Amino acid sequence: MDSDKAKGLIFGLAIGDALGYPTEFMTLSRIKTDFGPAGITDFPKSPALFTDDTQMSIAVAEALIKAGDRDLESIMEAVKEEFVKWRRSPENNRAPGNTCLSGVAAMERGVHWAESGVADSKGCGSAMRVAPIGYFYQHDSDKLKQVARASGLCTHGHRTAVAASIGAAYLVKLALDGIEPDRMIPETLSFTAGISREFETALSKVSECLKWPNEENALKHLGEGWIAEEAVALALYCFLKYPGDYVKTVLRGANTNGDSDSVACIAGGISGAYLGVAAIPDRWINNIEKSSYLEELALQLASAKA
DSSP: OHHHHHHHHHHHHHHHHHHHGGGTTBOHHHHHHHHOTTOOOSOSSSSBOOOHHHHHHHHHHHHHHHHTTSOHHHHHHHHHHHHHHHHHOTTOOSOOOHHHHHHHHHHHTTOOHHHHSBTTOOBTTTTTTOHHHHHHTTTOHHHHHHHHHHHHHTTBOSHHHHHHHHHHHHHHHHHHHTOOGGGHHHHHHHHTTTTOHHHHHHHHHHHHHTTOSOHHHHHHHHOOSSBHHHHHHHHHHHHHHSTTOHHHHHHHHHSSSBOHHHHHHHHHHHHHHHHOGGGSOHHHHHHBTTHHHHHHHHHHHHHHOO
């Protein structure tokens, strides 16, 4: 059922985000010192909190439910409204990115979404939130590219951030399609061709690293995820190492140097879309904050899907 994949997507990204939240900004060696030799393996507390990554993904999903079948300007007006709600929310206290805050503030002042983004920013904040776009436009690749581009551009103006937004959304679409994992990199490179050489290089490095026996060396080679191309590359590496195992995918993402929550969030969305909600442990679904709301959001997204 499509609702199973919708729930896999929403819970998948939120749980990955929550697992990576306690380890964000930490080196892998520090994670092992604080959480044990295996690193973080479960939520440190219940309910587990997610970050701005999931909050903004929720905002995108809510916008698509309202306007996803309409024209781009209507969709982006809905995105703007939901992002402004997020910016003003008292729950927006989980180290939100300055670029996201700046772009949303500009839109709130009346700057058009095509001009509101920080021109030279290629942080991962645009790519971390696009999973619902990949889900909603699974069967309309042109609209997927159009909306993913616009939703990223409103905060992050760098062409590499744009490519990462499109690429991250498209990876969710490919996961939903059930494409063989070894085809994901070439398919994504083809879909984003000509937008950013940096993004193409980052994804090409994933193919090389998958052959390495030492996962930690591979992660170090791919970066720390603070910038868009690295975050998507690291997330894709985590998924491609364990395409049949949601738990291993998100724990690999959470146990990384740097922006662990964004890496695990993106990876969790891809894995949840690929495997469905049944692959996610019940204890994590029950112990994530706002679990009932996340389930209802997924069902509404499935119902509204193009």
